[in-house]
Amino acid sequence: MELYIDYDNGLGEQSLSNLLPYFKLVSFLPESPNIERETAKVHRINGVVLPQHPRDVTYKERDIKVEIHIDSIIAENFYQYRHELYAALVKPFPYYISTDLLPNRRFKVTCDGNFSVPKEKEKNFNTFEVPFLNVNGVAESKTTSLTAQNFSGEHWSPGMNIQEVDSLQYSFANQKTFSVYNTGGVMINPMEHDYNVYLYAAGKNVSIINHTNGEKLTIEETLKKSQKVSFIKQYTVIDKKTLKTSGRLPGLEIGWNEFEIQNTSDFKITFDTRFYYP
Structure with a gap:
């Protein structure tokens, strides 16, 4: 199980374990999609009326909670590794994260910090949660329509609405x-x-x-x-x-x-x- 990071700088994505070998992904939990829609109450009409066309309904931003485990082996390294993680994740600009638990999809996120990695007495390891904000509220495909949509090339996965016909034209x-x-x-x-x-x-x-x-x-x-x-x-x-x-x-x-x-x-x-x- 890996966490991948793409800073959108042309260098592509890198796994957290390659960037910072002493950290490992434990869990990856996006919130459910969060829809924002208009409603109206009309006299003598049950419930509410939905005046918007479905294409005008939007997705709000949502949280992604990621659990990470640190094992610094020795105490002296714990503090340095912790600050290396802060530097890798807390950025002033948005970037992309993904996981092999949801292959071929990525999330545009910001990470503004507001988390800590405590060291407990003699322990040189800990598991902690990092909050990300999925700024546009949806995931996106890592590849585009110009990559053939089939399961043989490892660019598309089940759950991505791939059709039985893999010769779609664009x-x-x-x-x-x-x-x-x-x-x-x-x-x-x-x-x-x-x-x-x-x-x-x-x-x-x-x-x-x-x-x-x-x-x-x-x-x-x-x-x-x-x-x-x-x-x-x-x-x-x-x-x-x-x-x-x-x-x-x-x-x-x-x-x-x-x-x-x-x-x-x-x-x-x-x-x-x-x-x-x-």
Whole structure:
């Protein structure tokens, strides 16, 4: 059983036992998903009315409690190892933690301290709890849609909604209508999530439409097939130049999303996204 840490600095994840060999993971306990929704009370209506569309319901932040065991072997090392752990976990910036108990998923967290590692008399070992805050309230896949979704490559695991068909497509060329599958359990929002769409197209007023949720983006300029169009939150750009658009880049509903590309017959579009799990 391992705790993995990824500081999101390009160096990838490292196990706690490699970073600090005298510490071992004992337990990993995320709270249940914590939904925040609006309700309204209406006269002569039982209970409450739910005015929100399900896509507008959000997940609140939640606690993750992690138990860790220290064994310093000798007393003199206990104090030094304890401060090395504080330095490794208590950071001013968010980072990712994961465990092989929930493989191929990671949690974006902060750790603001507020825990201690007491040394008890002659004992050179102890088990203690570290509180993390899962800041966006959900887990995310470690890999993206461009990694084949099957169980043979060790990038996906049971419980991640993997389909029986492992040939799901996320890149389409000159195909006016196509389907994109959101494998996760959370609607993917381009303003919030690690959701990258790349478009190469020739035409004017090229539109991307998700008929499943009614969202549509139109690029109100002439595009050349040689130009790479990227979407960064609410911006549509080519080589850092912002393009004139109307609407918004469609997100992905849970499950199948039916797309259509209009005003071009020469294009390639790729959806490179992580998936999110309550």
